[in-house]
Amino acid sequence: MGREFVYTGVFDEVDAALGEKFSDIIFGEDAELLSQAENAQPALLAASIAAFRAYGDASLPRSDSYVLGHSMGEISALVAAGSLELGAAAKFLRLRGLAMKRAAKGAMLACLGLAIEEVREIAEGINGLYIANDNCPGQVVVSGTEEAVAKAADAFTAAGAKRAVKLAVTVPAHCPLMEPAAREVEKLLADIKLLTPKTPFVSNATALPESNPEVIKQHLVKQMTHGVRFRECVQFLASAGVDTAIEFGSGSVLSGLVKRTAEGIKAFPIEKKEDINVLS
Numbered sequence: 001m002g003r004e005f006v007y008t009g010v011f012d013e014v015d016a017a018l019g020e021k022f023s024d025i026i027f028g029e030d031a032e033l034l035s036q037a038e039n040a041q042p043a044l045l046a047a048s049i050a051a052f053r054a055y056g057d058a059s060l061p062r063s064d065s066y067v068l069g070h071s072m073g074e075i076s077a078l079v080a081a082g083s084l085e086l087g088a089a090a091k092f093l094r095l096r097g098l099a100m101k102r103a104a105k106g107a108m109l110a111c112l113g114l115a116i117e118e119v120r121e122i123a124e125g126i127n128g129l130y131i132a133n134d135n136c137p138g139q140v141v142v143s144g145t146e147e148a149v150a151k152a153a154d155a156f157t158a159a160g161a162k163r164a165v166k167l168a169v170t171v172p173a174h175c176p177l178m179e180p181a182a183r184e185v186e187k188l189l190a191d192i193k194l195l196t197p198k199t200p201f202v203s204n205a206t207a208l209p210e211s212n213p214e215v216i217k218q219h220l221v222k223q224m225t226h227g228v229r230f231r232e233c234v235q236f237l238a239s240a241g242v243d244t245a246i247e248f249g250s251g252s253v254l255s256g257l258v259k260r261t262a263e264g265i266k267a268f269p270i271e272k273k274e275d276i277n278v279l280s
């Protein structure tokens with residue numbers, strides 16, 4: 001997770017902001033500790049911004065049209081856009097993760113092979129089940145109580161889904177069960193200085209660009225209890241003429257989602273130094 005980009009200074013900044021050697025958790029071998037929400041979220045932020053800075057240090061020709069994140073990745077996108085200071089973002093994500101753990105226990109399930117309309121119809125018939133992520137055509141994640149998610153797995157399979165995969169999480173993100181966390185996040189954001197993004201920020205809540213810092217804060221709160229509209233975000237980028245997307249951070253999942261949503265957009269994940277050379 002970004003080890004090759006330690007020279008950017010990002011991990012030192014995050015350590016200082018959190019008041020501990022947090023990078024030891026990021027680069028350590030305790031996967032269970034790292035996977036806890038209060039650690040995973042600032043860790044992903046650090047990896048994303050380290051890769052982003054490394055790309056900037058390469059001084060490649062660039063024309064940034066928009067920034068976009070998925071779920072907590074919106075915070076990374078706002079840092080990249082100059083809207084939010086890195087240290088403040090790290091502290092916010094740690095507290096956001098803790099708030100989510102306190103809010104509710106539940107489960108999440110990825111449905112592969114059904115359209116969003118089919119998933120929505122099934123979800124509306126199961127009490128305690130909600131659409132959490134509309135990731136790309138044929139990939140939708142639902143969230144809710146353990147009982148509701150178990151029912152959904154059988155219902156999706158019966159409806160013809162290729163797979164129904166339970167995610168390794170205990171927090172039902174992006175659904176009304178996160179209302180207590182949303183209220184905490186709202187209070188946290190009230191004390192955070194957010195500037196107008198230097199690059200247009202596409203919101204998960206509306207799948208449209210937003211520049212007003214106060215409205216962005218409202219969207220970040222809404223995101224806690226409503227689904228992530230990532231497929232629509234990518235479709236907006238395609239309609240706006242975007243032909244290249246660069247993913248910064250750990251893994252290439254979002255690049256895959258972009259490719260499956262918009263054939264006209266080439267997607268490049270940046271995880272290692274050699275990945276930057278591909279774009280030179």
